[in-house]
Amino acid sequence: MTKQEFLQRLEQLLADLPYEERDSAMTYYREYLEEAGPENEQAVLADLGSPEQLAAQIHATAGAPMGRRTWSPPPRPGSHRVERILVVVLIALVAAPLLLGILGGVFGFAVAGVVMALVGLVCTVLSLFQIAAAGMDALLLAGISLAVLGLGIVWSGGVWVLLRAAFGWLRRGFAKMERWINE
Amino acid sequence: MAFNTGAALLDALVLSVASNEDTYGYKITQDVRHVMAVSESTLYPVLRRLQKDGCLETYDQAYAGRNRRYYHITEQGRGQLARYRQEWLEYEKKVHTVLFNEVES
Secondary structure (H helix, E strand, O other): OOHHHHHHHHHHHOOOOOHHHHHHHHHHHHHHHHHHOOOOHHHHHHHHOOHHHHHHHHHHHHOOOOOOOOOOOOOOOOOOHHHHHHHHHHHHHHHHHHHHHHHHHHHHHHHHHHHHHHHHHHHHHHHHHOHHHHOHHHHHHHHHHHHHHHHHHHHHHHHHHHHHHHHHHHHHHHHHHHHHHOO | OOOOOOHHHHHHHHHHHHHHOOEEHHHHHHHHHOOOOOOOOOHHHHHHHHHHOOOEEEEEEEEOOEEEEEEEEOHHHHHHHHHHHHHHHHHHHHHHHHHOOOOOO
16 A cells, blocks of 8 residues: 555545544644655554554544544635625625715815915915015914915825825735635 | 553653654654654554643644644643653652562561
8 A cells, every 4th residue: 555545545534533633633644654754654554554443543532433423524715705705795885984984084184284285385475475565464474374384294294194004004904804705 | 661651651751752842743753762662653642632631732834845743842731741750750669669679568
C-alpha cells in the first residue's frame, strides 16, 4: 500500500467522526509520514498497521466507537455566500437613511469651510483696496477677513483629513466584509 | 525499558519533552524512542488527550514548503508536569526500598 492509498483509506474510515477529530488525526499522520520521508515510508506504514486498525485507535481517542453516526459536515469556505450577501444588503437598506444624513452633514461642513475661506479671501482683498479711502476701518475689516480666511482654511483642511481617514476606514471595512462573505 | 509504560507515565514524558521546546509529532516520537520502544502511533492519542485536557496547545508553522503542527505546553501543562515529577520521585523511592531490600521489616 502506498502512503497516498493508506491516507485516503484512513480518511474514509474517519468519516463518521466530528470534523475536528478527523482533521486532527489526518493532519497528524499526513505530516508524520511526510517527516519520515520516502525512505522510511514502508517501515512506518508497516508499524502503523492497517488503516482499519489505526482508525479504530483514533476512534477510541476521540471517544467515539467506530460505526456510530456523529457526523458533522466540514465547513467549506464560501458555503454561506448567498445568505451573507443578503445580510449585507439588508443592513445597507436599513442604514441607508442614516448614512445619507451623515453624508449630507459632511457635505455641509465641507461647503461651509470652503465658503468661509472664499469670503474671507474676497473681503480681505476688497478691504485692502479701501484703505486709501477708509483708513483704519478698512484695516480692521481686512484683519477680520484674514481671520475668517484662516479659519476657513483650517476648517476645510480638517474636513479633508477626516474624509481621508473615513475613506481608509471604509476601504478596510469593505475588505473585511468581503472576507466574511467568502468565509 | 523493561517495565510497562502506563498511560500516565507517557503523559508525563510527553509533557516533559514539550516543556523544553515546542515539538511536533514525528520529532517527539523519535525523542521518546531514545528512551523506550514505542510504536509510530503510540503518541497520537497521548498528544490529542493532553490537548483536549488543556495541557498542550497546537499551532501550525510552515517548514520547507509543507506544514508542521507544533505542540506547545501550557501553564496548566507545566503544573501537571510538576505534579507528575513529584509523584515519580515518591514512586521511585518506594520502589527502590523494596527492590534493593532496604525495607525495615
